[in-house]
Every structure is written in structure tokens, then in C-alpha cells.
Amino acid sequence: ELKVEQNPLFLSMQEGKNYTIYCNYSTTSDRLYWYRQDPGKSLESLFVLLSNGAVKQEGRLMASLDTKARLSTLHITAAVHDLSATYFCAVDSTYKYIFGTGTRLKVLA
Amino acid sequence: DSGVTQTPKHLITATGQRVTLRCSPRSGDLSVYWYQQSLDQGLQFLIQYYNGEERAKGNILERFSAQQFPDLHSELNLSSLELGDSALYFCASSPQLARNTGELFFGEGSRLTVL
Numbered sequence: 001e002l003k004v005e006q007n008p009l010f011l012s013m014q015e016g017k018n019y020t021i022y023c024n025y026s027t028t029s030d031r032l033y034w035y036r037q038d039p040g041k042s043l044e045s046l047f048v049l050l051s052n053g054a055v056k057q058e059g060r061l062m063a064s065l066d067t068k069a070r071l072s073t074l075h076i077t078a079a080v081h082d083l084s085a086t087y088f089c090a091v092d093s094t095y096k097y098i099f100g101t102g103t104r105l106k107v108l109a
Numbered sequence: 110d111s112g113v114t115q116t117p118k119h120l121i122t123a124t125g126q127r128v129t130l131r132c133s134p135r136s137g138d139l140s141v142y143w144y145q146q147s148l149d150q151g152l153q154f155l156i157q158y159y160n161g162e163e164r165a166k167g168n169i170l171e172r173f174s175a176q177q178f179p180d181l182h183s184e185l186n187l188s189s190l191e192l193g194d195s196a197l198y199f200c201a202s203s204p205q206l207a208r209n210t211g212e213l214f215f216g217e218g219s220r221l222t223v224l
Binding site: 031033035040041042043044045048050088090092094095096097098099100101102 | 111142144151152154157159164165167197199201210211212213214215216217218220
């Protein structure tokens, strides 16, 4: 059974700092997705990573995928308060998408 | 706006009751997915339909059922409700089973409160 784990689960960081969120998954997949969720809201797609070595960047966020290590990272550069949210990675596996546990990010001014 | 429409947005009901949640996927999307998100929890996959056929099932309780209709909208039926069923239920859609980007587009969710 596919398992997707994220760490850390909670992250409190100062504005201007850098940090990385990790997403590990247990079975072979060459597709990985990152989503953002604000409290009580829907999920917004951030990145779609479709192959080994894929790297995508949008603003202060950069995501990468290493399918051999079964690892994806979401790197935050010079965090700002607006990035406070919960971030999920997801892996697709035979007609279903399994989401990680989520990382709740709080950026402090 | 993702283009996925869910109704109702909020629903309050009592234990033992039955409710139906409705989802209209994005225009042209054939696949519909249902997820449950309990308070401060991750997303639990419930069930997936493709063009009217059930294709994958997750940890969906026997009290829950779903279907996708010929017009591609989907309904999730929850019966004999318990307090623990209180959650945010999301519907997501994608164009086809595979071989596009695979990106899911989520609706705004239906928040169910069971009292």
C-alpha cells in the first residue's frame, strides 16, 4: 500500500528565512503534486512534477522530485507571512491519489 | 475558481440521519474523486469514478456510497451518520484516468457537522 509521509508536520519560521519540506513515498511513481490549503479552504495546486529530476519554481517556492530516492522537496526561500498555510504532497497510484500528512507552516513576522 | 462545484457548502444534521453531497466536475473532466478531511487531518481517499464507473476505492465505510451519473456529476451518500463523520468532504476532478498531467482540481468542499 502506498504511503506518503511529510516532515516536518509543523513548521514555525521567521520571515526572511529559508526552509525545506520533505515528502517521502513508499512505492515507485514518477508523478508528484504539491498543493496548498488555507484553513477551512479548498486545495490549490502549486506544482506538478512529472519526471525524475523535475524542478519547478514559482515565486518563493521551489519543488523538486527524485524518483529514485522516492523523495520530493518543497523549498521556501525568504519566507513571508502570506506563505502561512498547510502544504500537501500527493502521489498518484492506480486511479487514486494518496496525500501526505501535510505540513502546517506558520511564518512569523 | 477551479470549475468544480460542490453543494451544499455547509450541512448540519443529527446522528443517524442520511445526507447526499453533490459534485459537478469541471467541464470535460471524466474522473471524479472524493476525499474526507477531518479536523486538522490529512485527506483520506474515499472513492474514484471514471465516466460513470467506479475505478478505485479507499477506506470508505459501508455506510457511505457514491455514484457518477451520465452527465458526469457525482453524489456521495452518507447514511446512519455518526459524530465522527463530521468532516470536510472534497470532490476533485481530472480530465481522464492518466496520461495528462494528472493534476486534480478541487471543489470548495462540503462541511458536514453531525450533532
